[in-house]
Amino acid sequence: MHFPADVVTWPPVWGTMANVELRIRATPAEQQALLDLPWDVPLAEWPDIHLVALPRGISRHVVRFTRLDGRVYALKEVVERLANHEYQLLRALERLDAPAVEAVGVVTGRQSVAGEPLDPILVTRHLQFSLPYRALFSRMMRRDTVDRLIDALAVLLARMHLLGFYWGDCSLSNTLFRRDAGAFAAYLVDAETGEFHNTLTDGQRGHDIEIARISIAGELMDLYAGGYLDDTVDPVATSEQVVDRYAELWLELTDWEAFDVTERWRIAKRVERLNDLGFDVAELETVTDVGGRTVHLQPKVVDSGHHTRRLLRLTGIDAQENQARRLLNDLDSYRMAKDMGGEDEAVVAYHWVREAYEPVLRAVPPEMRGKLEGPEIYHEVLEHRWHISEQRDAEVPIMAAAASYVDGVLRNKPDEHAVLEVSSPDVDEIQP
Amino acid sequence: MATVTYEKASRIYPGTDAPAVDNLDLHIEDGEFLVLVGPSGCGKSTSLRMLAGLEDVDTGSIKIGERDVTHIPPKDRDIAMVFQNYALYPHMSVADNMGFALKIASVKKDEIRRRVGDAAKLLDLEDYLDRKPKALSGGQRQRVAMGRAIVREPQVFLMDEPLSNLDAKLRVSTRTQIASLQRRLGITTVYVTHDQVEAMTMGDRVCVLKDGVLQQADTPLNLYDKPANVFVAGFIGSPAMNIGTFKLEDGHAHLGEAKIPLTRNTVAAVADEGSSELTLGFRPESLEPASKGADGVFPVIVDVVEELGSDAYLYGEAAGAAADDPAASLQSSTIIARVEPRNVPKKGETVYVKVKTGEEHAFSVKTGERLPS
Numbered sequence: 001m002h003f004p005a006d007v008v009t010w011p012p013v014w015g016t017m018a019n020v021e022l023r024i025r026a027t028p029a030e031q032q033a034l035l036d037l038p039w040d041v042p043l044a045e046w047p048d049i050h051l052v053a054l055p056r057g058i059s060r061h062v063v064r065f066t067r068l069d070g071r072v073y074a075l076k077e078v079v080e081r082l083a084n085h086e087y088q089l090l091r092a093l094e095r096l097d098a099p100a101v102e103a104v105g106v107v108t109g110r111q112s113v114a115g116e117p118l119d120p121i122l123v124t125r126h127l128q129f130s131l132p133y134r135a136l137f138s139r140m141m142r143r144d145t146v147d148r149l150i151d152a153l154a155v156l157l158a159r160m161h162l163l164g165f166y167w168g169d170c171s172l173s174n175t176l177f178r179r180d181a182g183a184f185a186a187y188l189v190d191a192e193t194g195e196f197h198n199t200l201t202d203g204q205r206g207h208d209i210e211i212a213r214i215s216i217a218g219e220l221m222d223l224y225a226g227g228y229l230d231d232t233v234d235p236v237a238t239s240e241q242v243v244d245r246y247a248e249l250w251l252e253l254t255d256w257e258a259f260d261v262t263e264r265w266r267i268a269k270r271v272e273r274l275n276d277l278g279f280d281v282a283e284l285e286t287v288t289d290v291g292g293r294t295v296h297l298q299p300k301v302v303d304s305g306h307h308t309r310r311l312l313r314l315t316g317i318d319a320q321e322n323q324a325r326r327l328l329n330d331l332d333s334y335r336m337a338k339d340m341g342g343e344d345e346a347v348v349a350y351h352w353v354r355e356a357y358e359p360v361l362r363a364v365p366p367e368m369r370g371k372l373e374g375p376e377i378y379h380e381v382l383e384h385r386w387h388i389s390e391q392r393d394a395e396v397p398i399m400a401a402a403a404s405y406v407d408g409v410l411r412n413k414p415d416e417h418a419v420l421e422v423s424s425p426d427v428d429e430i431q432p
Numbered sequence: 433m434a435t436v437t438y439e440k441a442s443r444i445y446p447g448t449d450a451p452a453v454d455n456l457d458l459h460i461e462d463g464e465f466l467v468l469v470g471p472s473g474c475g476k477s478t479s480l481r482m483l484a485g486l487e488d489v490d491t492g493s494i495k496i497g498e499r500d501v502t503h504i505p506p507k508d509r510d511i512a513m514v515f516q517n518y519a520l521y522p523h524m525s526v527a528d529n530m531g532f533a534l535k536i537a538s539v540k541k542d543e544i545r546r547r548v549g550d551a552a553k554l555l556d557l558e559d560y561l562d563r564k565p566k567a568l569s570g571g572q573r574q575r576v577a578m579g580r581a582i583v584r585e586p587q588v589f590l591m592d593e594p595l596s597n598l599d600a601k602l603r604v605s606t607r608t609q610i611a612s613l614q615r616r617l618g619i620t621t622v623y624v625t626h627d628q629v630e631a632m633t634m635g636d637r638v639c640v641l642k643d644g645v646l647q648q649a650d651t652p653l654n655l656y657d658k659p660a661n662v663f664v665a666g667f668i669g670s671p672a673m674n675i676g677t678f679k680l681e682d683g684h685a686h687l688g689e690a691k692i693p694l695t696r697n698t699v700a701a702v703a704d705e706g707s708s709e710l711t712l713g714f715r716p717e718s719l720e721p722a723s724k725g726a727d728g729v730f731p732v733i734v735d736v737v738e739e740l741g742s743d744a745y746l747y748g749e750a751a752g753a754a755a756d757d758p759a760a761s762l763q764s765s766t767i768i769a770r771v772e773p774r775n776v777p778k779k780g781e782t783v784y785v786k787v788k789t790g791e792e793h794a795f796s797v798k799t800g801e802r803l804p805s
Binding site: 060079081082119171173198199201202203204206207210214215217218219221222223225226235236239 | 598
């Protein structure tokens, strides 16, 4: 509903914001909080009291972050057509369980106090424990960190393409990264240029990866120009990695392979390779040639999150793909150590959660829980235990390792619950 | 620099029957600014994307110059898609921002410097080359983005509704900038828009598309003066052309009380196709005030008058246009006529108008195609 400016008889719904057509789909608490924001002021002029940190870098549009009731939201001021388009895309991606930020709503009908129309604002929920890539090089970006970011981006793009989503603007800046047991999981942030198709043509996929390659090179060159990049990193060569990684992955995910009919074990092998990459195969297609000697195989329906799903099913723990793989490995070790080889895996899982996983997390004092996500902490404790066991040349019990980790390592880490910007040049390099 | 040729190019989305682009035959000259325009779903974007390599060409082919690019990936076609997305890198100078893609492609340093310098001159950014993007205004930042495409010196520029996401102010200034830039650069440009005013003001030639089929490719003036069919006649021009189905009787087109004289050629063409009717169109400015009773004069009952200062338009009903007569109908029952801005009729008044000689457009009622005059 749009209240015309000169109709004074309507009771003002939100004081001076009687002309604002707020369209927000959010939890009731979020709705209430969002209504208090100064929608009648251009975003670039919002007073600091409503904002948290200013994003570095130059965006095409005005972007700000706000904190409401402990949650952080991103606000982007953009013309209506774009705002609605992006909102629809993000909602569609959410329904498909794709790794992307969640759209909260579009605020339209904005008018300044002087009655001038203001562009709408797209509101998205900030991804907890996610990091913008620039936060990963507060001091210096190292080669292996860059490699892992590139890998994560290649996986993200492949996942999007499998869903028929053409991005049109894949870059480090348009992505948020979450730690994933030594690697990163990437999430799409900007869907402005995105399009959904039934399937993508080779031309569309090729163009998307080309955009990614050029953008990554530019972003790395920019970091270099700013003194943030280690000179062992070659922006151009590194950017080409995304093309190679994507190509390998895409081949594994979609290629037809041919083998002799006696080598049926290759079917299981293909599925296993895909599982290892974190993908589940719901359907395969095989075509046996007329002579009956050669079989051609192609995965048909591939979903990512194989390990995530398995861990969730067994334990109820929600983790990134790599973290899940790690925890499942630990579960297997636990099963062997406790000699529970013959037991039902759900029973083993139940015991592992109660006797291994939860006690470690409880060792983290409440004030430090905002530093890292649970599964990531567990992974780091396992790593830490391995290190100190090596040092002492003796097996360190897990709870002792946890205590040592909390005091010696976790205490010194910055909070990553909501990292928007690296505010001080003295923040230590964030270790992968 | 190069020509672009679509040769019976079609795109049929899997699972659909009707082609999104149907046998497109189009030749674009070197350096031409060609606009593809039409309503939503007409195939203009798909046609552009076929040229870009983002859509498959299911039958037919596409050439850039002499080179068949039909199955060549986008990055190898030597085209540049402008305004897709741009991010300015804050720690790099404007010069580096414009030239970084060339650096990635290992173009030699002095070549990069030359191209960036030339582009900066064209874009009025020469004084800013050593500055950081922070120092630039919004409009200047957009020009840096254009600069990125220009320095690649592609054979063709592709633009897909680049102004649609800009606010109104920026839209008008950017439109002029693009047109003047293209003229100076002389690079073949294919531009898509749904806005026919934009198309008419920017294009050397404009192609009107409908349902995947090319309706007419011509200069803006020819599209306006000699639309090839009813669709083009109604699509091009604002306010829209008055179009209706008229009965043919003794050399005149009859509708209600209107009896518009037709040329011998038109009458013969209608008879040749075995019709007793034709579709007739006339633009608002083709109606002039006339004395009641003279040949071709018909009454219009005024409903609304729009006064724009430089122009005025009356919106009215053709008197006698019977709603229950299926054989005689206007596409909308409203007649739009341009009138003297200093002497506008009043609402409810009946005015007498006629179509200026030779300014009627006749179309076949069977095919919609233009009939000879």
